[in-house]
Amino acid sequence: MQDQRTSDIEWMRRALTLAERGPEADANPRVGCVLVGADGELVAEGWHDGAGTPHAEAAALAAAGDRASGATAYVTLEPCHHGGRTGPCSRALAAAGVTRVVYAVSDPNVAAAGGATWLGEQGVAVEGGVLEDEATALNRTWLHSVRTGRPWVTWKLASTLDGRSAAADGTSQWITGPEARADVHERRARCGAILVGTGTALTDDPHLTARRPDGTLHDRQPLRVVLGQRDLPTTARVLDDAAPTLHLRTRRAQDALAELARRDVHHVWLEGGPTLAAAFLADGLVDEVVAYVAPAFLGRGRPSVSDLGITTMADILRLEPADMAFVGQDIRITATIPTP
Numbered sequence: 295m296q297d298q299r300t301s302d303i304e305w306m307r308r309a310l311t312l313a314e315r316g317p318e319a320d321a322n323p324r325v326g327c328v329l330v331g332a333d334g335e336l337v338a339e340g341w342h343d344g345a346g347t348p349h350a351e352a353a354a355l356a357a358a359g360d361r362a363s364g365a366t367a368y369v370t371l372e373p374c375h376h377g378g379r380t381g382p383c384s385r386a387l388a389a390a391g392v393t394r395v396v397y398a399v400s401d402p403n404v405a406a407a408g409g410a411t412w413l414g415e416q417g418v419a420v421e422g423g424v425l426e427d428e429a430t431a432l433n434r435t436w437l438h439s440v441r442t443g444r445p446w447v448t449w450k451l452a453s454t455l456d457g458r459s460a461a462a463d464g465t466s467q468w469i470t471g472p473e474a475r476a477d478v479h480e481r482r483a484r485c486g487a488i489l490v491g492t493g494t495a496l497t498d499d500p501h502l503t504a505r506r507p508d509g510t511l512h513d514r515q516p517l518r519v520v521l522g523q524r525d526l527p528t529t530a531r532v533l534d535d536a537a538p539t540l541h542l543r544t545r546r547a548q549d550a551l552a553e554l555a556r557r558d559v560h561h562v563w564l565e566g567g568p569t570l571a572a573a574f575l576a577d578g579l580v581d582e583v584v585a586y587v588a589p590a591f592l593g594r595g596r597p598s599v600s601d602l603g604i605t606t607m608a609d610i611l612r613l614e615p616a617d618m619a620f621v622g623q624d625i626r627i628t629a630t631i632p633t634p
């Protein structure tokens with residue numbers, strides 16, 4: 295017989311795998327739940343499939359029926375304790391006769407939290423923090439957004455080895471190859487919003503949709519967000535009907551992000567240009583950089599980011615490397631910016 299700690303970890307790993315089936319760019323987190331009987335056998339499983347659908351616990355309880363009585367529930371997020379769109383999982387678990395609840399990470403959503411405490415008061419054995427790091431990584435952007443009130447921001451850049459994102463005459467197509475561009479489109483589809491400034495929208499007239507290499511649209515399109523006070527012509531591609539678009543007429547990046555968090559966007563894909571990127575970086579609003587670096591030089595040309603006000607080595611902005619990979623002929627570097 296395995297000790298309880300080992301089996302707790304194994305079942306939680308299963309719950310995390312189930313959670314991954316949920317949609318990534320949803321308003322809600324990805325959550326998985328496994329119900330295990332007193333005999334140590336699997337009773338039922340469930341996962342959350344996006345806002346408005348049953349929570350993971352509710353899905354597992356529905357699949358279990360009477361067999362939930364006396365079971366242990368493994369949940370990747372603390373069970374909710376609010377009315378919300380679907381009703382409190384804490385009460386549903388207790389009502390079904392679940393005697394033990396093991397969860398990975400506490401719910402930072404103040405409206406929904408409190409399930410663990412309440413279950414404990416009902417005499418249910420409750421334990422939190424099992425595989426907490428893995429569960430945190432799974433919902434990194436959602437947790438960040440709920441905790442800070444602003445979405446996780448990924449700044450995507452494409453540049454040459456000498457850090458140029460456009461040639462001296464302004465031409466910028468194409469620094470990176472088709473594989474890198476396809477990679478960008480796939481990642482766009484997994485974000486809540488794509489953000490550019492009015493400068494980029496007016497100069498490049500981008501679509502800002504997520505497309506496959508054959509030009510067809512991905513099934514999911516992020517919200518297209520243009521930031522800045524200048525008007526856009528009604529003919530701008532970003533205003534076509536391929537995806538929803540929001541023009542935020544504020545200069546303040548912080549306000550724009552707060553507005554997006556209110557709209558349940560928890561992952562923003564920032565796509566330039568250099569002035570907007572510099573503003574976000576200077577305000578500490580970039581959480582992660584995904585840089586596609588082409589093995590090429592431009593010499594003269596436009597830098598990927600404008601002045602950051604850094605004049606001496608002591609002030610260098612250093613990132614935490616997270617990943618590096620070849621994407622076609624180009625190199626993709628992923629790095630995070632630690633919050634001070």
Ligand code: AOF
Nearest residue numbers: 325342349350373374378379380403406
């Ligand atoms: C859970 N299990 O599967 C999820 C939870 O609007 P609602 O009713 O869908 O509630 C959303 C909130 O509930 C969400 O912000 C988070 O705090 C929690 N999500 N909780 O116990 C789940 N998806």
Ligand code: ZN
Nearest residue numbers: 349374382383
């Ligand atoms: Zn719930």
